[in-house]
């Protein structure tokens with residue numbers, strides 16, 4: 001429960017050989033997102049009272065529970081991948097008018113009804129189903145065993161043909177790929193493997209809108225960036241964006257995972273040029289982060305610009321959920337779910353737990369640090385949220 005493993009990492013390799021996720025791409029991507037119904041930048045909340053209590057210079061939390069009314073950031077990726085895929089088929093630009101053009105009767109006539117398929121622990125599938133529905137297409141969504149029923153219901157509500165399987169996440173991904181091949185469906189998976197890279201690269205690029213919004217809301221770069229990882233696509237995209245935008249001034253970047261799904265931590269610790277999968281059952285409540293195999297494309301970025309990796313128990317996620325729900329002083333509360341809150345929980349623990357003093361020192365965190373965390377989801381499992389935050 002309170003495991004906390006840390007490894008300091010020396011990044012190597014070059015960003016320019018990886019998927020482009022820098023400011024130029026983010027400009028293009030955010031133009032596309034501006035054309036989506038309900039688009040507006042999510043709030044970047046400054047928690048000044050909590051920062052001074054923790055001994056930090058500043059703490060910023062980006063609240064992705066406000067994204068498109070979907071309670072998580074993930075639709076940024078699925079919508080961009082589906083949108084640009086369809087734009088490519090129609091030969092139209094993926095600009096701010098693209099979404100409206102893709103919904104037109106002419107587009108529908110040319111494309112017919114397509115089926116998009118994916119595997120998801122909740123948020124990505126909801127974003128894919130939402131995008132497919134808005135564009136008048138079908139979606140099929142496979143979920144791993146143990147998925148909270150509320151997360152399934154949210155996807156069914158978007159009109160998807162969705163089901164909870166008896167597979168772990170990584171096997172559900174293989175199943176979705178096999179079904180796509182068998183039925184001629186389009187696989188929209190948020191992780192890459194050799195030979196399947198185009199769509200996951202666009203999904204990662206989709207996340208750069210979130211990174212750009214956060215950077216634009218700050219008057220100077222943060223000194224520390226904490227990013228949670230499942231397959232790592234989000235962490236890779238955001239870390240790569242900040243590295244591209246700020247170069248040598250980029251924030252020190254730390255990737256955070258559940259200890260039972262610690263594939264990035266293991267890969268960084270082994271540091272032998274191979275990717276290492278997590279072993280054993282992935283039983284963390286951080287469902288969005290329960291992925292055992294890193295995304296190959298995002299690892300290329302993280303290995304070039306991540307400085308530390310943490311694998312921790314659910315305690316840190318629960319602490320983060322409570323800290324954000326009941327903040328200090330005049331700070332605004334944030335509804336942050338299991339996968340969303342863990343980075344804030346970890347940053348707070350580093351500043352306050354005696355046993356983590358070596359981590360604090362290794363990361364150079366002190367009263368001059370300006371820390372950025374992203375609360376990537378709200379209360380996507382409300383029963384568990386109430387249990388953790390209110391003890392109900």
Ligand SMILES: Cc1ncc(COP(=O)(O)O)c(C=O)c1O
Pocket residue numbers: 072073074121122123124190228229230231232233234235288289291339340376377
């Ligand atoms: C809320 C939330 N945060 C973070 C992540 C991690 O994203 P990635 O799998 O790209 O590492 C996910 C993935 O599903 C998620 O749902």
